[in-house]
Amino acid sequence: MTCQRCQDEAVVHLTELVDGRRKETHLCVACARASGLSLPDAPPDFGLDAVLQDLIKKHVGELVGELAESTCPDCRLRYMDFRTGGRLGCPHDYQVFRKGLLPMLQRFHGATRHVGKRARARPGASLRLRLRSQLRQAVAREDYEEAARLRDQIRLKDQHA
Amino acid sequence: MTLDDLTRTSGEWLRGAGPESDIVMCSRIRLARNLADFPFTNRASRNEKAGIESQVKSAVDAAGLDVAYFDVNGMNNLDRQFLVERQIISRELAGGEGPRGVAVTPKENISIMVNEEDHLRIQYMLSGFRLNEVWDEITALDDQLEDDIAYAYSSSLGYLTACPTNVGTGIRVGVMLHLPGIVANKQIDKVFRALQKINLAVRGLYGEGSQAFGDFYQISNQQTLGKSEEEIIKILTDVVPQVLQFERSARQDLVTGRRQHLHDQVSRAYGVLKTAQTISSEETMLLLSSVRMGINLGLIDDLSISTVNELFIQTQPAFLQKLRGSELGVEERNVARASYLRSRLANGRAVEDE
Ligand SMILES: [Zn+2]
Ligand SMILES: [Zn+2]
Numbered sequence A: 001m002t003c004q005r006c007q008d009e010a011v012v013h014l015t016e017l018v019d020g021r022r023k024e025t026h027l028c029v030a031c032a033r034a035s036g037l038s039l040p041d042a043p044p045d046f047g048l049d050a051v052l053q054d055l056i057k058k059h060v061g062e063l064v065g066e067l068a069e070s071t072c073p074d075c076r077l078r079y080m081d082f083r084t085g086g087r088l089g090c091p092h093d094y095q096v097f098r099k100g101l102l103p104m105l106q107r108f109h110g111a112t113r114h115v116g117k118r119a120r121a122r123p124g125a126s127l128r129l130r131l132r133s134q135l136r137q138a139v140a141r142e143d144y145e146e147a148a149r150l151r152d153q154i155r156l157k158d159q160h161a
Numbered sequence B: 001m002t003l004d005d006l007t008r009t010s011g012e013w014l015r016g017a018g019p020e021s022d023i024v025m026c027s028r029i030r031l032a033r034n035l036a037d038f039p040f041t042n043r044a045s046r047n048e049k050a051g052i053e054s055q056v057k058s059a060v061d062a063a064g065l066d067v068a069y070f071d072v073n074g075m076n077n078l079d080r081q082f083l084v085e086r087q088i089i090s091r092e093l094a095g096g097e098g099p100r101g102v103a104v105t106p107k108e109n110i111s112i113m114v115n116e117e118d119h120l121r122i123q124y125m126l127s128g129f130r131l132n133e134v135w136d137e138i139t140a141l142d143d144q145l146e147d148d149i150a151y152a153y154s155s156s157l158g159y160l161t162a163c164p165t166n167v168g169t170g171i172r173v174g175v176m177l178h179l180p181g182i183v184a185n186k187q188i189d190k191v192f193r194a195l196q197k198i199n200l201a202v203r204g205l206y207g208e209g210s211q212a213f214g215d216f217y218q219i220s221n222q223q224t225l226g227k228s229e230e231e232i233i234k235i236l237t238d239v240v241p242q243v244l245q246f247e248r249s250a251r252q253d254l255v256t257g258r259r260q261h262l263h264d265q266v267s268r269a270y271g272v273l274k275t276a277q278t279i280s281s282e283e284t285m286l287l288l289s290s291v292r293m294g295i296n297l298g299l300i301d302d303l304s305i306s307t308v309n310e311l312f313i314q315t316q317p318a319f320l321q322k323l324r325g326s327e328l329g330v331e332e333r334n335v336a337r338a339s340y341l342r343s344r345l346a347n348g349r350a351v352e353d354e
Helices: A029-034 A048-069 A079-085 A098-109 A127-140 A144-160 B046-062 B077-085 B131-146 B180-184 B188-197 B229-257 B259-275 B281-296 B305-314 B317-324 B330-346
Strands: A012-018 A021-027 B024-033 B068-071 B101-104 B110-114 B120-127 B171-178 B200-204 B216-221
Touching: A021 A029, A029 A098, A048 A079, A048 A098, A079 A098, A127 A144, B024 B131, B024 B229, B046 B101, B046 B110, B046 B131, B077 B317, B120 B131, B131 B171, B131 B229, B171 B229, B171 B281, B180 B188, B180 B229, B180 B281, B188 B200, B188 B229, B200 B229, B216 B229, B229 B259, B259 B281, B259 B330, B281 B305, B281 B330, B305 B317, B305 B330, B317 B330
Parallel strands: none
Antiparallel strands: A012 A021, B024 B120, B024 B171, B068 B101, B101 B110, B110 B120, B171 B216, B200 B216
16 A cells, blocks of 8 residues: 555555545555654554565665665664654764665655755764764773763863853 | 743734734744754753753843743643643643753744754744745744754755654744635535645644644645745745635625524524533534634624634633643533633623724
8 A cells, every 4th residue: 555645655544534425544654744643652563574674675676685774873773763763863864864765755845955045054063973973882892991082072062062 | 931921811823913814813834953963852862852952942042032941841741731732832742751841932923842853843923824924033033043053954955854754944834724614615625635736734723633623724835845945935825815715705605695594603602602501622612613703704793803712722621720720620621611711701802902
C-alpha cells in the first residue's frame, strides 16, 4: 500500500465515516505527522526490523546496504532509526543520510533546493556537536587525556554561549 | 505576568478585528528553528536540553521583548492543558519531557516554544486575514533572535529541522476559518479535496486529533522547501479569498432559502447558551458556532464577536478549572461551564465594545 500523498510506503491506515460513507486514508509516517495525526510513540512490535528492511529494499534499491548501515558520527542516529521514527537526530544527518533523504524531499516537497530566507553565515557554528562526538570516541578508546582536553574545550564553549 | 493573569485577559487573536474577521478568526505563521550546536530535541540529553533552553532564553532577553517565560517542565498537567487550550503551546510540548518551556507576550500574539520537536518554534498570531503583516513581524523577530543564536542551516537545504517535512524555510503559514455555511451545505469535503490538490492541509481547530469542533478549520501549507516564504504566503493569500467567497455564498443561500429556519436555529442556540444549567463542551462549540454566524448575519445584535471568540477558549476544561481554582470532574465542569456562560452572556460585553 502506498501513501496517497507522496507514494512512499503507507504505514498509517485510517477508516472513518464521512456523511455515512466509508473513507479510507493511507499515509506514510511523515505525511501522517504532517497532517496532524498523533502516532503512538512505540510502533507495534511484529518483527518490525524484517518488515522495515523489506520496505527500504523496495524503496531505495541499490542504496540499501550502504544506507541501512550508516550511522551519524555525531548523534549516533542510524538511518534505520530515522526510517522507523521519521525524525532526524542532528543537523549533520542531512549530510550523512543525504542519498536517502533527497528522493524523499523530492517526493514530499517537489523540490530539493532551498530558496527563500538565508541564515547568517557562521563558520564553525556546529563545532560543539563535533567536539562532543570526538569526546565520546576518546572515552571509548580510553584516551582520557584527550577526553579531558575535549571536555574543557566544550565547557569553555558553553561559557561563551 | 503569571499563568493566573492569563485567566483575566484574552489573546489579541480573539479580538474579532482585522480584514475578513467575520470568517477569518486569525492568521498565524510559525517558524521552525534549531541551534547549530546541538542534536535535535529528540536526541538531546537532559543537560543539552537545559543548555538549549538557557541559550534561547538569553536570546529572547537580548531581543528586549516583553515576554514571560513559562517553564513547562515544572508545570502541573492542568496548567499545561490551559496553555494548549489557548493555542500558546502544542500538545506535543505539553506532553514532552525534560527542560522545555514557552516565552509568550501579554497579548499572546507571540509565543516561542523551546525544545518542542525543534529547538525553537516561533509563532506569531493576529486576528483577521493579515498574513503579510504577520510575516513582517515574525521575520524581524527571527532576525533579532539570530543575533544571539547560530541556527542550523545549510545553503542548499535551508533551515535544518528534526522532521524533513519542515526543512527549507521551516515555515507553516496558517489561517483559521469559521465555515458554518460550507458545513451546513455539506460542501466541506469538496473544499478539502480541492485544497489538498494544491498541497494545502486542512484540519480542525479545536478538539482532539484532527476532528473539527465549532466549524473552525485551519488551512496551512505543507511544503516548505523549494519555494520562498513570500511565495508560500502568496498561495494562501490567493486561495483563501476563494474559500471566503464560497462561505459567503453558502451563508447567503441559508439566509434567502431558509431564513426562518436559520433565525430559529440561531435564536435557540443563543437561548440554550444563556439558560442551560449543565452543558458539554461539544454542545457549547456547536451552539457558539451558530451564534457567531448569527451575529455576522445580523440576526443577533446584543453580543460581540470578540466575546463569542473568547468563549470558545474560556469554556474549555482547563480554563474552567483554573477559574475555580480546583480540579473538576466532567459533570462538575458541565455545570461550571453553564454557569460561566450564563454570567458572560447576561452581562456580556455589548456590541458597542467592538
Ligand atoms: Zn507520504
Ligand atoms: Zn546526527
